[in-house]
Amino acid sequence: MLADLDRPDTLDETMQWMADAFEATEDVTSVEIDTANERLLLRIDAEEEPLISYPHNLHQLLGNAETGQERQEFFDFHILAILETLQAGDMALTVQDLSRIYPVIRHVSMRHNTDLLEPDNEYAHGRTMGDTDILYVIDDEMSVKYLMTHDMATLGLTNRKLQEIARGNLALKLENITVEGDGLYMLVLDGFYESSAVTYAPFWEDMSAYMDRVLMAVPARDLVVFADGANPQAERVLRDVIRDFSTKSAYPVSEQLYLWDDGEWETLP
Numbered sequence: 001m002l003a004d005l006d007r008p009d010t011l012d013e014t015m016q017w018m019a020d021a022f023e024a025t026e027d028v029t030s031v032e033i034d035t036a037n038e039r040l041l042l043r044i045d046a047e048e049e050p051l052i053s054y055p056h057n058l059h060q061l062l063g064n065a066e067t068g069q070e071r072q073e074f075f076d077f078h079i080l081a082i083l084e085t086l087q088a089g090d091m092a093l094t095v096q097d098l099s100r101i102y103p104v105i106r107h108v109s110m111r112h113n114t115d116l117l118e119p120d121n122e123y124a125h126g127r128t129m130g131d132t133d134i135l136y137v138i139d140d141e142m143s144v145k146y147l148m149t150h151d152m153a154t155l156g157l158t159n160r161k162l163q164e165i166a167r168g169n170l171a172l173k174l175e176n177i178t179v180e181g182d183g184l185y186m187l188v189l190d191g192f193y194e195s196s197a198v199t200y201a202p203f204w205e206d207m208s209a210y211m212d213r214v215l216m217a218v219p220a221r222d223l224v225v226f227a228d229g230a231n232p233q234a235e236r237v238l239r240d241v242i243r244d245f246s247t248k249s250a251y252p253v254s255e256q257l258y259l260w261d262d263g264e265w266e267t268l269p
Helices: 011-023 056-063 068-088 094-099 149-155 159-176 195-199 200-209 234-245
Strands: 030-034 039-043 050-051 101-107 125-129 132-139 144-146 178-182 182-188 214-220 222-229 257-261 264-268
Touching: 011 030, 011 039, 011 056, 011 068, 050 068, 050 094, 068 214, 094 101, 094 132, 094 149, 094 159, 101 159, 125 159, 159 195, 182 234, 195 214, 195 222, 200 257, 214 234, 222 234, 234 257
Parallel strands: none
Antiparallel strands: 030 039, 039 050, 101 132, 125 132, 132 144, 178 182, 182 222, 214 222, 214 257, 257 264
């Protein structure tokens, strides 16, 4: 595979390393980097549907590893695991996958980008909030796969059951979340699921018990900031954060400001 690795500066760099590694093997006939959707499309047969590989977990592991040798070990193990999956074919989902389903927040443009999707298949999704959709992923620690409507049929999931399962799984993950800051607060979790906390109403009900008006911005996947709207500076500061991060982040989500109102998020003009 690759020599000892430096920390990748960007997700694009991690995807390029992955593509180079796959192309160096005899198992993969074609590799396509889908930058817009942050994924790689791998084929062992030009006539078959591609295996979709998401780089986010590997990128996080490489960023957190302390040494180049440790990064190489993570990288090699990840590539080999994907190759084994590719060689085994498209593995059917099972009930064991239910415990690994989580909600994620993505810009509405992602769900409507269907160029690379199979006919009659689309992203499983919940409600739309402002300029974002709630989508769902299956996280196996090695990769993250977006849940599709075909997957829901395979698992026998209704929309209501999917929402219940994902919310319960997220509740367990959020046991490790922390709130940092003073006046302007930020959520800290793992660099991937911070924005998912936006969907978990009990957390925001707790916050609203301490604030007159909970104002929140989620300009990036790993950045959720909020403040008490009773502070006359809160809205201006949050809009500054949105402006600074929504266009500069590698993982932009929303350019809107939200108000927690009667158990749900409302957008502010």
